[in-house]
Amino acid sequence: MEHKRPLVGRRGLIIGTAAGVAAGSLAAWSAGAAQTETPTPDPGGTRGADLDVVVIGAGAAGLSAARVLADAGKRVTVIEARDRIGGRLWTHPDAMSVPIELGAQFIHEPNASTWELVRSQGLKTHTHAHTLSRTRVGDPWKKETIERPYNFQVIGGYQQILTPLAHKLSIRYNTVVRRVEHTPGRVVVHAERQGRRVTYRARAAVVALPVAVLAADAVEFSPALPKEKTDAFKAVPHFAISKVLMEFDKPVFPEDADHVVEADVPWWLMNAAMGQPRFSGRIVFAGAEEDEAERLLALPARKRHREFLEVVRGIAGDRSLTPVKVMEHEWAKDPFARAAFTDSERITGAREIYEPVGDTLFWAGVITDQVDFSHDSGNEAAAQLLNRLGRRSTQL
Template sequence: MAAALALPARNARAADVDVIVIGAGAAGLAAAHDLKAAGRKAIVLEARDRVGGRAFTDASLGPSYDAGAMFIHWAERNPWVRIARELGIETRNESWGGGFQVFASGKPMPEADRQRRRGAFGQIDRRLDAADLSRRDLSIRDLLSDLGPDVSPIASSGLLLSIGEESDRISARDYQRLWAGDDLVVPSGYGNLVARHGAGLDIRLNQPVSAIRWDGPDVAVTTPAGTLHANACIVTVPVGVLKAGTIRFTPALPSRTRNALDGLGMGALTKIALKVEGERFGIAPGTSFLEAGSPSRLMNFDMFPEGKDLVIAYCGGDYARELSVAGPEAARAHVTELLTQMVGADIGKAVTEMAFPAWWTDPFSRGSYSVCLPGRAAAREQLAEPIGGRIFIAGEATAGGGAMTVGGATLAGRTAAAAVARIKA
């Protein structure tokens, strides 16, 4: 549904380009490729100095790891399976590596407590399978509330390491509709794969967009290099950036679009990578250590994945936000302390460097990926509605059942490109 705004007729002035795509993440790349295939001239404006957005393979420590998206989810229908095959890039099934150990305050969790945790985690899927949310949406916390004050927080805590958000801020209806399927990994890096897919496109890096004017004969987009004019614009920046007002829209975004943004938040799934050289401390590569003494402060450690000199810590929700705001040095000290409690003091001495791409405080992300608030499950479709017939918002946030994934963002970018291709230049 287009915004109800009377727009002046386009004049004879030639636009600089047919379509401007803002953001060189998966959605932007997909839109640009499809527009190019349709014979439309498009440029991609990217604020960062690299392609890929929240799909980012970080090699700053030497051995690389995916600092953002890691899995090709629901591989049976995910377009990245075909893209990887066409580019000759290997994908393979997810592996659990060297096993899984659970700790409470740095000490191995008693088996009885561990089994109780496992049973509690399973309650989320069971409750969602049985729940009729067609008439009334709930938060995940409310959906699990009758499990009791001891079990309910444990049951919902697992979402901190998948959605990256507190359970009272997650729509059960939206979570219920998310697609499921097999997961694949990209040994050479999912972020590297996405970046490779940008080849052949007109991508302009280091060009953060500060303003979009859409009440004239065209769309005017302002960057540090100046103002470009186009017949249409596809905006693929994260919801967190749109909500922060980093891009000024003139006129302001329609009330329906603003309302949709109000119904969405950003999770804070976070990875903190430590370079740990030399001794393996008797730990099999790929073992997971989960510090689960507090349900609200889960921290999972991927120990020496694929034999690399890395330990990668994962956390989410308000815990991750606290560490992001505290900054790299505080985060390093905290994570190293947790490691020494589980492994011993020597592992702390073996930590030489760290990498901390904190998505929550990154001005070009402001979070890991979108989360629908309880009662606002329609926000994704509402955000995807065209604005004035010439501006289209697309990304993982508008991907419906594919939300929160690179594959979903890609499908959303293609949908937007198809809509733009129907507009006469």
């Protein structure tokens, strides 16, 4: 079955966006800072210690690269600006009654490389395959089944797939990289952790930061990177996505479909907690992209929430329907992301972006727009680096 517009956005991927990090209550719809999970303690590693490789960024790409390098016997430390792993793969464990995805939502395709991470932990998934649609308000709903489903949601949280990648890695959280000095065979990374300066020295670095962060010159490189590389960073297009999650204490769609396509509504509507055990409520995902997302994001959060709620009320046939909780995150305003979604269909400078700088700086992720692509990119960067460094651990 084909649809005139994607059910969950371009390439079937959603990365969550909207007004900062906001949590709304039933009574006040008030905004507040979402809390992340408490990270596990950093195993091993000493500030300023000489390393084989320093990995900048603990998203899927950075962790994948670090895992391969560590398993090959390299001394590796991962530097992460946030207090959690995952980057734009962010499962919030307790903002609602069940874990919710503020970032990447789905595994795409049955042959994605990340399935190995799902299977290794015995995780369960829910296949998004059922759609309700109607062409006019008041018409009966038509339920359809997608013949070849391509969106699979990890029950209990997508971020779980990263656990084996991060296992026993030295990860330095709350550490913001400011400057990277690089010469042949040596890199010095200058960072800040809670107001203190920290330095890491290594033979090489894997840079696994979003391209929007690199394009904004948030990290200084000395000497400066080649102009063709920085020009390629700045030429990468992005587009806006607005994503709001609303929790209700009862079912709100006419049937238990994964998606609802409503007449004349330019947004995606999805049951975001299908398959969650022992959960009788509903979490509705409402999203928009590009021009419609930009319009919504220009509104005050309360008004944006109200627009989405009115649509859900119309579908439910209940004008008094009120959410228990509301949650959203705007990646474009997140200083460690600076954009929600890379428009991979219009990238022209991938070769320049991934070209190593000497034998010192390697690049992973950067412009990938799916978690499995990030995972693959990290593996490829690590393999490329190992070919340069050799398999045995080196001393500076």
